[in-house]
């Protein structure tokens with residue numbers, strides 16, 4: 001009996017090990033290797049196209065000269081990490097599947113906010129003001145996630161895949177399923193330190209029912225006043241590539257946030273019109 005138990009335990013460890021290995025191999029072959037190649041070729045391309053974007057405005061292609069036929073086209077603009085390091089326009093850096101962030105990008109300065117999460121220091125004041133005003137309005141809010149390194153994101157993704165493979169899915173199916181709920185490494189705004197996940201303190205769960213909490217309703221209504229937007233609104237999956245996340249707030253600066261809020265659009269659409 002004891003031996004059988006041991007055997008079953010060993011078999012479980014063995015299968016989990018196989019699932020972990022398969023998840024990691026799949027990630028390397030299907031995502032990490034192509035992403036690193038894409039980033040390095042984008043870097044090569046952008047260094048060859050620098051004159052196109054103009055020396056005065058290294059961010060999103062300058063004042064309306066970006067072709068921007070599709071949010072997926074970088075149109076000769078700087079790669080995300082280059083724009084993030086810039087003194088102007090850094091807050092409008094687009095990070096998504098078409099604009100992945102280099103695996104070695106780390107914000108130049110991180111500031112820890114109350115609760116233990118860190119963010120890019122350039123957004124800390126605005127975030128603290130928003131949180132403080134929310135609390136003054138009776139909203140008990142908590143930041144449950146801020147800056148996350150590329151490695152942490154890769155671990156989260158691998159964990160998601162491992163769980164699904166162990167549950168019986170093939171690596172391909174596990175990938176398709178995981179990508180719906182865990183942001184691919186390199187495409188998470190958390191790696192830039194410009195995004196935070198905020199929930200009601202009494203309900204720190206990342207699910208759609210957050211949208212009905214008074215805390216989220218306050219944030220959705222007021223976040224633009226502090227330069228933040230709800231980055232992945234309901235019904236915008238086709239544009240953002242991410243399902244509705246009524247907790248993920250992204251700093252874009254007050255002017256852009258006010259326009260995005262007033263027009264009810266996404267960051268992709270806003271940048272396309274610039």
Ligand SMILES: [Zn+2]
Nearest residue numbers: 195196197248
């Ligand atoms: Zn988030």
